[in-house]
Amino acid sequence: MVALRLKSPAVSSTDNGANSQKVTDIVKGVIDDIRANGDKAVRSYSEKFDKWSPESFKLSDAQIEEAISKVSPQTIADIKEAQRNVRTFAEAQRASIKDVEIEIQPGVFLGHRNNPIVTAGAYIPGGRYPLLASAHMTILTAKVAGVKHVIACTPPINNSIPNATVAAAHFAGADEIFILGGVQAVAAMSLGTETIRKVEFLAGPGNAFVAEAKRQLFGEMGIDLLAGPTEILIVADKDADPFTCATDLLSQAEHGPDSPAVLITESEEVGRETIRYIDEQLKTLVTAPVAGTAWRDYGEVVVVNDMDEAFRLADEYASEHVQIFTKQPREALEKMTNYGALFLGEKTCVSYGDKCIGTNHVLPTKKAGRYTGGLWVGKYLKTQTYQEVISDKASGELGRLCGRCSRAELFEGHARSGDLRSSKYLKDSYEWIDQARK
Structure with missing residues (x-):
């Protein structure tokens, strides 16, 4: 039972119904236009939304090499190290997935x-940011699964090619890279156009418009999941560090x-000190205009009677990212089942998962952790019986x-x-067979 709410969200999750319908209508219009007019419509929306209309949205090998040459050696090294971590874990996951064949009775094989x-x-x-890590998570994971052809789409940033993102996509193994964003990118890959190949499966996070495009196009192609916005929940005992919680x-x-x-x-x-440290950090955090708004409108601090109640309540939230700041953090592995990913102990943070530790950062949100996990190599595989x-x-x-x-049916x-x-x-005898063979 909740003992005390030190902070409640200022905005209800039902307050944006009108905005959601507006997003749905806009996305449907874009998809319908691209379905009918292909590349012409894609270019029109890229010009409208991103002010971007190059001769070709697809980067040539020379353009990719030029983009990579503009990225600092340290960033290139960091991309490769993060990708090594992602690849190592993805390969371990792939190795755990086995083909099966059994003889359930003499002469009958199932597999x-x-x-x-x-x-x-x-x-x-x-x-808002060049999300290099999304290239690792979507492209590299697909390649480890054995996907033969991966198309990467990423929007321009400030009317220019995002060089570091291109480098990440290239090193992850993308077969084609397009500088194209938003609904127009999702629709082009999902439907296919004169210059963009139709895909069978689409992965990757995005804003509300991208998520809605994936929702509307699901069925014509597969998707990883409908994710967003990002969520974090921290379960903390009385010995947790409030400054770390706030950060x-x-x-x-x-x-x-x-x-x-x-x-x-x-x-x-711990709850009150966390709130105090958040208020203090927002005074100097560069991204405070965004983070501060999120904290004001959607932040919560809940005090419960004991840690068993904390774990039960956390399971009800089924948050995307759950950090466990307790003396025995692995206890959460036994006491929780609803989450996108667990981050155990104060030495571990969600940002590691977002950027570099190796687990996939495309995770279920909005309580979807009750029934699905996040993106992994298994999502790119079809388990076919x-x-x-022979008997x-x-x-x-x-x-x-x-x-x-x-x-009977x-x-x-x-x-x-x-x-x-x-x-x-x-040698069984059936009247219908005798009649049909006449």
């Missing part, structure tokens, strides 16, 4: 193969003005069973497929 998607799209956001809450609040930042603690003192019966006796017996099961055509096998292999 599945984990086949990679052939073509995938990666959307790398870049409106880490603001680290995620700066993602956007609608990013929830929540502290659940058993200690009123197969069956083979006459087994096929005939299955035919008898199939006939009975099918007629009034599916006569299904039943006859079974009858035919039991007739062929067990």
Whole structure:
């Protein structure tokens, strides 16, 4: 039971209904236009929204090399180190996914193969910040899964090519890189145009318009998940450091003005001190206009009676990122199941996951952690079953069973497929077969 709320959100999650409908309508119009007019419409929206209309949205090899040459050696080294971490973990995940074949009875084989998607799209956001790490998470993970062709789209920043993002996409293994953003990029990859190949699956975070485009186009292609805005929740005991709590809450609040930042603690003192430190840090934080708005409108500090209640309440929030600041942080692995990702102990922070530690940062938000995990190599694989019966006796017996099961459901055509096998292999007699063979 909640003992005390030291801070509640100023904005209700239901306050933006009109804005949501506006986003839906705008996105539908863009998609319909691109569906009908292809590249012409893509160029029109790029000019309108990004003031960007190059001769070709696709970068040539020479342009990619030029972009990389403009990135500092340290940034290149950091990109490669972060990608090594992502690749190492993704490869371990891929190795854990096994093909299966069993003989469930003599002569009857069932199995599945984990086949990679052939073509995938990666959307790398870049409106407010150049999100290099999104290239690692979407492109590199797809390549480890075995995807043959990955298209990367990222918007221009300040009417120019985002060189560091291009470098990250290239080193991650992108087969084509387009400087194209927003709904027009998502629609172009999902539908295909004269110059942009249609993908079978699209991954990557984005703003409300990008998320809505993915929602509307889902079915024509697969998607990773509908994510956003970024969320953070900290579970803290009485010994947690309030300054660390404050710093880490603001680290995620700066993602956007609608990013929830929540502290659940058993200690009123920790809660009050965290609020004080947040107010103090906002005086000097460069991104305070964004982080401060998020904290004012969506920030929460909740005091509970004990840590068991803290874990139960955290599970109800099902937040994207959950940091555990307790003496025994691994306790959360047993007491929580609803989250995008756990960050255990004060030596671990969400920013590590966002940028460099190796786990994927495309994670479920808005309580989706109750029923799904985040992006990983498995999302790029199709687990596809197969069956083979090589025994006459087994096929005939299955035919008898199939006939009975099918007629119980009034599916006569299904039943006859079974009858035919039991007739062929067990010499069963059926009137319908005798009549049909005349």
